[in-house]
Amino acid sequence: MLITQLKSKETIESLAEGKIVIINCHGCKEVYFAEHQADELQKELSASKEVTKIITTDYICNPDNLKLQLKKHMDVINAADTILVFSCGVGIQTVADQFQEKRVYSCCDTYQLPGFQGVTALNVDCGQCGECYLNGTGGICPITACSKSLINGQCGGAKEGKCEVDKDMECGWERIYRKLEKMNKLDNMKYDVPKVRNFGISKEK
Amino acid sequence: MRITELFEKGEFVLTAEVGPPKGVEIDHLIKDAHEFLKTRVHALNVTDNQSSVMRTGSLATCKVLKDEGLLPIFQITCRDRNRIALQSDVLSAALLGIENLLLLTGDYTTLGDHPQAKPVFDLDSVSLIHAVKCLEGGFDLAGNAVDGKPPKFAKGAVVSPCSDSVDVQLAKMEAKVKAGCEYFQTQGVFEPDKFMEFMEKAKQFGVPVQLGLIIPKNVGMCRYMNANVAGVHVPDDMIKELQADKERTKSGDVGVEICARLIRECKDYAQGVHIMSLGWENRIPEILDMAGIAPIAK
Numbered sequence: 001m002l003i004t005q006l007k008s009k010e011t012i013e014s015l016a017e018g019k020i021v022i023i024n025c026h027g028c029k030e031v032y033f034a035e036h037q038a039d040e041l042q043k044e045l046s047a048s049k050e051v052t053k054i055i056t057t058d059y060i061c062n063p064d065n066l067k068l069q070l071k072k073h074m075d076v077i078n079a080a081d082t083i084l085v086f087s088c089g090v091g092i093q094t095v096a097d098q099f100q101e102k103r104v105y106s107c108c109d110t111y112q113l114p115g116f117q118g119v120t121a122l123n124v125d126c127g128q129c130g131e132c133y134l135n136g137t138g139g140i141c142p143i144t145a146c147s148k149s150l151i152n153g154q155c156g157g158a159k160e161g162k163c164e165v166d167k168d169m170e171c172g173w174e175r176i177y178r179k180l181e182k183m184n185k186l187d188n189m190k191y192d193v194p195k196v197r198n199f200g201i202s203k204e205k
Numbered sequence: 206m207r208i209t210e211l212f213e214k215g216e217f218v219l220t221a222e223v224g225p226p227k228g229v230e231i232d233h234l235i236k237d238a239h240e241f242l243k244t245r246v247h248a249l250n251v252t253d254n255q256s257s258v259m260r261t262g263s264l265a266t267c268k269v270l271k272d273e274g275l276l277p278i279f280q281i282t283c284r285d286r287n288r289i290a291l292q293s294d295v296l297s298a299a300l301l302g303i304e305n306l307l308l309l310t311g312d313y314t315t316l317g318d319h320p321q322a323k324p325v326f327d328l329d330s331v332s333l334i335h336a337v338k339c340l341e342g343g344f345d346l347a348g349n350a351v352d353g354k355p356p357k358f359a360k361g362a363v364v365s366p367c368s369d370s371v372d373v374q375l376a377k378m379e380a381k382v383k384a385g386c387e388y389f390q391t392q393g394v395f396e397p398d399k400f401m402e403f404m405e406k407a408k409q410f411g412v413p414v415q416l417g418l419i420i421p422k423n424v425g426m427c428r429y430m431n432a433n434v435a436g437v438h439v440p441d442d443m444i445k446e447l448q449a450d451k452e453r454t455k456s457g458d459v460g461v462e463i464c465a466r467l468i469r470e471c472k473d474y475a476q477g478v479h480i481m482s483l484g485w486e487n488r489i490p491e492i493l494d495m496a497g498i499a500p501i502a503k
Contacts, residue, residue, distance in 0.1 A: 147313055148324065152331035153377035155310045156365045156392060159435040165313045177373045189376045194335040194384045196288075196328065196346065 018081025025087035027058030089126030096139020138179030145172030218477030257317025282311025299356030365436030393419030465495030
C-alpha cells in the first residue's frame with residue numbers, strides 16, 4: 001500500500017507557473033490519497049494563481065487510460081504551461097511521459113506501507129523514497145530509472161545511451177537530461193549544494 | 206604533498222595508475238613503481254577494487270607506497286561503502302598522511318567478480334566530493350563537528366571527454382566543480398579532436414584536466430573497449446595501424462607510439478597526463494620519452 005502526502009504549500013506554490021492544469025488521481029484502492037487536504041490547497045491555489053482546469057480521474061498510471069481520460073481536456077492542457085499532478089510517483093511519471101514538453105510537477109511525496117501493493121504500471125516504478133525528486137528531473141525518476149539511483153547526474157558508465165548494468169536499459173540520466181533540454185529546464189541540474197539522500201525516511205525495499 | 210600545488214605552479218602533472226593485487230604480495234608492484242614510475246610521474250593513482258573486482262585495499266596500498274617515498278592518490282568509489290565508512294576512510298587517509306584523493310561513483314557490482322554483492326551507492330561522486338569538503342571545513346556530512354585541525358586534500362574526479370553524450374558529462378563535471386573538485390583525470394582518450402573540442406567547453410570551469418590514456422595493447426582489446434567500455438572509442442584508423450604490423454603491435458611498440466602521439470597532439474589542451482597502463486608500467490618511460498617529456502626533477 002502506498003501513502004501519498006502533500007508537499008508543503010510553499011513548495012507547490014513555487015511550482016505553479018503560468019497557466020496551470022491540475023490532475024488528481026483518485027480511486028486506486030492501493031494508494032491513500034489526501035483528498036480533503038488536496039481539495040483545500042487547490043482552492044487556495046485557484047484564488048492566487050491561474051488554474052485553468054482541475055481534472056479528477058483515476059488510474060493515471062495506466063497510459064492508455066490516462067489518454068482516454070484526458071482526451072476531452074486536451075485543448076486546455078495544450079494551452080497550459082504547467083501540469084500539477086496529485087498522485088503517487090507512478091502516476092506523475094506516466095503524465096510526464098505523455099507530455100514531453102510540458103512542465104509536469106509532482107505535488108505529493110509517496111511512502112510505502114507494508115502490505116499488498118496494487119496494480120502498478122509496466123514501464124515506470126516508484127521507489128517510495130519519501131522525498132520525491134521528480135520535480136527536478138522532468139518527471140523521470142532517478143531512483144528507479146538509474147541502476148545506481150544516482151541523484152546528482154550521470155555516471156561514466158553509459159554507452160550509446162544504454163546503462164552499464166543492462167544494455168537493454170536506457171541511461172536514466174541521459175533521459176532526464178534530454179527531457180530537461182526539451183522543457184528548457186537544464187538549469188535544474190545546476191545547484192550549489194549537492195543532493196544527498198535521506199535513507200532515514202526512505203521505506204525503500 | 207597535494208598535487209594541486211603542482212597544478213598551481215604550472216607543472217604539467219604526470220600520473221599513472223596502479224592496481225593493488227588480489228592478495229597481499231605487493232613486492233612486484235613496489236619494484237615496478239620504483240623502476241619505471243618514480244622518476245617519470247609525480248603521483249600514482251591506486252585503484253579501489255577496480256572494475257568491481259575484489260582486491261587488497263586502496264588505502265593500505267597508498268600507505269605502502271607512501272612509505273616507499275612515492276606520492277599516492279587514494280581512489281575512492283561509492284560502490285562498497287556508505288557515507289559513514291566513506292568519511293571514516295577519508296579521515297583515516299588524513300591520519301596516514303595521504304593527501305590526494307580521486308573521488309568516483311564506481312562501476313556497478315554486477316560487472317565484477319562478486320556479482321551477488323549488495324551495491325551501496327549511498328553517496329555518489331558529487332556528494333562524496335561535498336562530504337570531503339565538509340570534513341575540510343571541520344564538520345561531517347551530518348553537520349557534527351570534527352575534533353582538532355581539519356584535514357586538507359587535493360580533491361580530484363573523473364570525466365569522459367569522448368563520451369557519446371558529452372553534454373550530459375559536462376553538466377556532471379560542472380556539478381563536481383561546484384561541489385569542490387580541484388582537478389580532473391579523463392577516461393582514456395583515443396580521439397584528439399574530441400578531446401580538444403571538449404576542452405574548449407570545459408575550460409570555462411577553470412579546473413586543471415589531465416588527459417587520460419590507455420595503452421592499446423592489441424586489436425582485440427580495442428574492439429572490446431569499443432563494444433563495452435563507456436566513454437572510450439578507438440577509431441578505425443588506429444585499429445588499422447595496430448593491424449598493419451602484427452609483430453610490432455605484439456611487442457607493444459605500436460601502442461607506445463600511439464600514446465606518445467596522443468600526448469603530443471593534446472598536450473597544449475591539457476594540464477597533465479594520466480596513464481592507465483593496465484600492467485604495462487614498464488612501457489611508460491618510453492611513452493614519455495617519445496612524447497618529449499623529460500624525467501621529473503625531484
